[in-house]
Amino acid sequence: xxxxxxxxxxxxxxxxxxxxxxxxxxxxxxxxxxxxxxxxxxxxxxxxxxxxxxxxxxxxxxxxxxxxxxxxxxxxxxxxxxxxxxxxxxxxxxxxxxxxxxxxxxxxxxxxxxxxxxxxxxxxxxxxxxxxxxxxxxxxxxxxxxxxxxxxxxxxxxxxxxxxxxxxxxxxxxxxxxxxxxxxxxxxxxxxxxxxxxxxxxxxxxxxxxxxxxxxxxxxxxxxxxxxxxxxxxxxxxxxxxxxxxxxxxxxxxxxxxxxxxxxxxxxxxxxxxxxxxxxxxxxxxxxxxxxxxxxxxxxxxxxxxxxxxxxxx
Numbered sequence: 001x002x003x004x005x006x007x008x009x010x011x012x013x014x015x016x017x018x019x020x021x022x023x024x025x026x027x028x029x030x031x032x033x034x035x036x037x038x039x040x041x042x043x044x045x046x047x048x049x050x051x052x053x054x055x056x057x058x059x060x061x062x063x064x065x066x067x068x069x070x071x072x073x074x075x076x077x078x079x080x081x082x083x084x085x086x087x088x089x090x091x092x093x094x095x096x097x098x099x100x101x102x103x104x105x106x107x108x109x110x111x112x113x114x115x116x117x118x119x120x121x122x123x124x125x126x127x128x129x130x131x132x133x134x135x136x137x138x139x140x141x142x143x144x145x146x147x148x149x150x151x152x153x154x155x156x157x158x159x160x161x162x163x164x165x166x167x168x169x170x171x172x173x174x175x176x177x178x179x180x181x182x183x184x185x186x187x188x189x190x191x192x193x194x195x196x197x198x199x200x201x202x203x204x205x206x207x208x209x210x211x212x213x214x215x216x217x218x219x220x221x222x223x224x225x226x227x228x229x230x231x232x233x234x235x236x237x238x239x240x241x242x243x244x245x246x247x248x249x250x251x252x253x254x255x256x257x258x259x260x261x262x263x264x265x266x267x268x269x270x271x272x273x274x275x276x277x278x279x280x281x282x283x284x285x286x287x288x289x290x291x292x293x294x295x296x297x298x299x300x301x302x303x304x305x306x307x308x309x310x311x312x313x314x
Contacts, residue, residue, distance in 0.1 A: 108132030232303030244307025
């Protein structure tokens, strides 16, 4: 494949050195009692790259930003997926769970909605950044945590829920194995995630298009970074290998949207591939043209897989 980067003699766009960190007010406010991790200044001293803000805790381990634009995109995606999944937050047939863990909770919107719908259920959401709101239902709490570190929860959960972890996880078998370990016997774990390979059912997505060049490079860069961008098709097998039974998997088609182009691309292309910021922006401008072209029907798949822990498992 020819290198789609533009040839230009213009100077590269550099980040303002005064914007290396963002210590603006956190959405936590003054009430931090719902966080079991200490919210030290280092956790909230978010690095800024190419005018996008990123996680401070385990900086560099996650490619997506955590700024307001990204948080808005995550909330919009949540609503779209609710519609896609017939307004269901979970697909597994759990009844009145006592404790639920939301891994990689992001803005906390899933945990908050589930807590509103199930006031007698205790919900715990974990994430690398404390970007969740402080005003939440009394049965919902959040922790700053890295789900790839050994889990140290004192009690097991009736349901473990994880979604949007494509390009975020280095060791999927260990993650699913830890979910199995911390699911109560008879309880469920449910993973919802992407296969980010783009395709079209009518041949309109061709190799010469900017969008196809972009996604091909993006997926390889994520793999070079050590993060799987396409865990969706693997979920059922990973859950089987971990010991889950009564597994169910479903797949839905999604059309690509523009909101996350910069978020998906900037850190991988500049840090992993060595592109300049202006080179990335020129490519993304062409990708947006393809996305807005009604003659190009690009889509990818979203998978939901859940399984039950055997009653006789420890």
